[in-house]
Structures are given as C-alpha cells and as structure tokens.
Amino acid sequence: MNKNFTYLIIFVLAIITISEMIGFQSIPAGPFTIGLLPLVFAIVITMVLGFKLFRKGFWKKVYSERNINFAGKYLIFIMLPLMARYGADVAPQIRDILQVGWVFLIQELGNLGTVIVGLPIAIMLGLRREAIGATLGIGREGELAYISEKYTLESKEGRGVLSIYIIGTLFGAIFFSIFAPILLDLGFRVEALAMGSGVGSGSMMSAASATLVARMPEMESTILAYASASQLLTSFIGTFTMVFLAAPLQQFMYKKLVKGDK
Template sequence: MKKNSEKQEEKMGQSNFNSFLKLCLTVLVIVVITEMFGTKTFRLGPGRVVLLPMLFAVVIGMLITPDLLGSKMESLKKIISMDEVKMAGSYVMIALLPLGVKYGTLVGPNIVEVVKAGPAFLLQELGNLGTVFIALPLALFLGMEREAVGATASISREPTLGVIGEKYGISSPEGTGVLGTYLMGTVFGTIFFGLLGGYSAATGLHPLALAMASGMGSGSMMAAASGALAEAVPEMKDGILAYAATSNMLTGVTGLYSVIFLGLPLVNFLYDKLYPFFSKKNRGDK
C-alpha cells in the first residue's frame, strides 16, 4: 500500500513537472512572438492608439485556452490544457515579486524628488480613490459580489494586483476581480488613454495638470496619454512629458501605500454598506 502511494506521488510529481515545463515553454514562445510584433502606434483623430506586445500576448493566451473558445477548438488542448491554465494562476504572485522589489527600490533613491515635487504631485494619487465611489456601486449593480472589491480598489495595475493577491490570493473572488480589471486595462487601457490624452487638450484645463493626470501608475498608459497630449500641445511637449513621467514615478511609489491604507479599507467599508441594498435589488426583493 505504501509503495503504491509513493508511486502515485511520484507520478503526480512528474505530471506537475511536465505541466510546469510546458507552461514555461509556452510563455517563452508567446513572449518571443509578441516581442517580434513590437509596439504598433497609429493616430485616431487627435488621439493616438498604442498597441503593446502585452496586448498581443493576452490575445494569443486567449486563443490557446480551449475552454474560452468552445468545443470547436479542442485541438488546442495539445498546446496547453486547463491543468496548465490552473497552474499559471498560482505562479502569478511569484512573477510579481521582482516587480514588487522594483517598486520598493524606487522609494529610497527618489525620496528627494518626491519631497521636491510638492503637494500637488503627492496628493494626485488620491484621484485613484474615485474608482471606489464610482465603480463599486456600478459593479454591485451589475451583479458582482466580492469580485467588486478587487476590481474597484484602485486602477488595478501591478501594485494593486500584488496587494490583492497577497491579501486574498489571486484565485480568490477578489483576485479574480483585480486580475479581470488588469487584463481589461491591458487590452483597452492604452487605446482609451491615448484617445483621452489627445481629446483632453480641448477641455481648457492646463496641459501640465493633464500631464500629471497621465501618470496613473502604468508606463504604457502614461506614454500613450502624455504622447497624445504632447502632440496636441507641441509648444509644451518637454514639460508635459517631464510632468507625466514624474507623476507616474510617484504613483509607483505612493500607489502601493494608497491601496493598502486607503483604497482597500474604503472599498471594504462601502461594500459592507452597499452590498445588502444591491443584493436585494438584484434578487428583486422589496
């Protein structure tokens, strides 16, 4: 009996290793292909659309996941099965660890610039809390439950993904919410902010204020928004790009703490208050 158990464990371990190896090779191939595609940029009206390699990687990942495409794509299981898909979820947090270290190293070397930046830069991170007040009620209205907590605690970029994944687990409902919003931001974020950056110049707001707003914690989205804004106001191009880069750097430094100490407690507090109301409404209770 003991020998049978050991054989089963050995067989399971070998199977897990094979799945891990297939997963790593698949990811490597996707990375090579998408890096060959490179970044594609084109204009749309006054805005600029930026398609990053990460977007192509998401599309390829969806194409090789059979359960997302139905029974007609069963042959794709030869490339990657749901075993590898499930395994990938547990490795997301490991992959984010180097990124967390990178954000940590931003604090020390840049502390002087953070202080010199002034209160406007330091307080601009509070704008991310608007997602709680606006997006949380909408998410609950649409029928989401604890997924809404992860999806609306912030803009759902890498720092938020790390915080939610560490606190609740990436496979939890909260983890599903933040990961879903993260992927939507990857697919549509650069397009949205590229257009928004170009069109925002017509609002009459100061271009440097709009440049600061471009630094929302995502390098790709910041580049798309500030690049389009700089083209719309070419006489202030250098200032716009400098303000956007500084704002984005500060968001990387302060965004993590904003999510931990402000965003997450606030979204949980509002969720407890609003969920009973929306739950009854979605069930049709009076």
C-alpha cells in the first residue's frame, strides 16, 4: 500500500473521531436555533488543514495529488450507507406516507428550479462550463455522481458541482436550521416542512428535521419519517428527473445563452 495513502486513512479516521466528539451543536440565535452537524466540522477542519500554509511534512503527504484524485473519484461510495438509514426511518411510518405519496412526487418538479433560475444567473456572473456542474441540482450526492461520471471531478463542470457541494454543506445546513422554524412560526404544518426538508441533502435534511424536532418533540417519529421519505424519493426519483429533464433542459439553455461554447 502506498505510504501516502496510509497517511490519508489515518487522517480521515482522526477527523471523523474529532468531529464526532464535537457532535451536534445547537447555537441559539434569538428565537431560533442553528444546528451544526459533525459533517460541518469535518469539512471545516479538512479545508483549513488543506491550505498551502499547512501543507508541509505530514500534511503534504496527506494532501498529495494521488490522494486528492483518489478521494474525488471514490467520494460517492461514502454516501451509500445514507440510503440504508433513510429506509430504516421510512419503514415504521410507511402507511401514513403512502396516503400523501402524490405530494412527494409533485415536489420533484422543484428540481428543475436550479436550472431555470440558477443557470442564467450563473452565466451572468461569468461562469461558463462550471455553471453546468453548479446548477444541475443543489449539488448533492446525485449531481456529484452524475457530473463525476460524465465529466470527472477534475473538469470545469466537476469544480462547479464540488464547489456547490461544499458550500451547501457549510451554509445549507445553517440556512435550513433557521428557515424551517421560521416557516413553522408562520403557520406551515410540520408535516409539510418535514417533507420539504428532504431536498436531496443529508446534512440539510438532518439540520431542518433536528430543529423541527426540537420545537415539536412529541412529533419526532413523524418528522423524521416524512423527512426521510422525502429525502429517499428525491434521491431516487430526483435522479431520473435530473437525467431525463434537468440535464437536457440545461444543455439546451446553455447553448442558447452561451454562443460558441461546446
């Protein structure tokens, strides 16, 4: 085994241990609570240690080009256990979920919003091929897998989707932690908010559902079941929406908006 790869394994295990020791942190912000997951701390620590200032000695071996390429190529496999967790949360509430199943299907049309709204804005801001990766979806596991397989993560499209993935992990969870209780205070039903939290991001769903559970602990099982079901369907049906609707629409719009770029 390559020695640098051994250093990478040790580094990953250390980061996981530290992040889990920090655990889920709730930060009061007026009447709201911001939830920070261990995943957020793991990404922040890893990003900071990846700065050139620290990339010396042991860290230089950890952040070697070979390790970076390996991590980018096989990142998607790390996401697979999440699917099993979603299924475990959905099963106990399956009857209730099936009664409103059509609502879950309708919300999948929202996946096209990132293309219709986001792509023109990204191009106006000066992005080109990066915009394809950044606006195909909300930049989570499905989009990450699609872009990495079609373009590779080393491409401009890959940099676009990875940027959105990291930004979504760092700030998406915080946004959802604040936004969900605000809508609850405005009179939205907790079931609807739980369904809306399953947008295809494990960190965002967990942050939103955690804040909802904190506000309504007596409905914990319902909130987690609806959120997990929505997340599961978004990950499954959303993949077909992305491949057969979002991607062709995006390519069509991109050709119209950016002349001469192939």
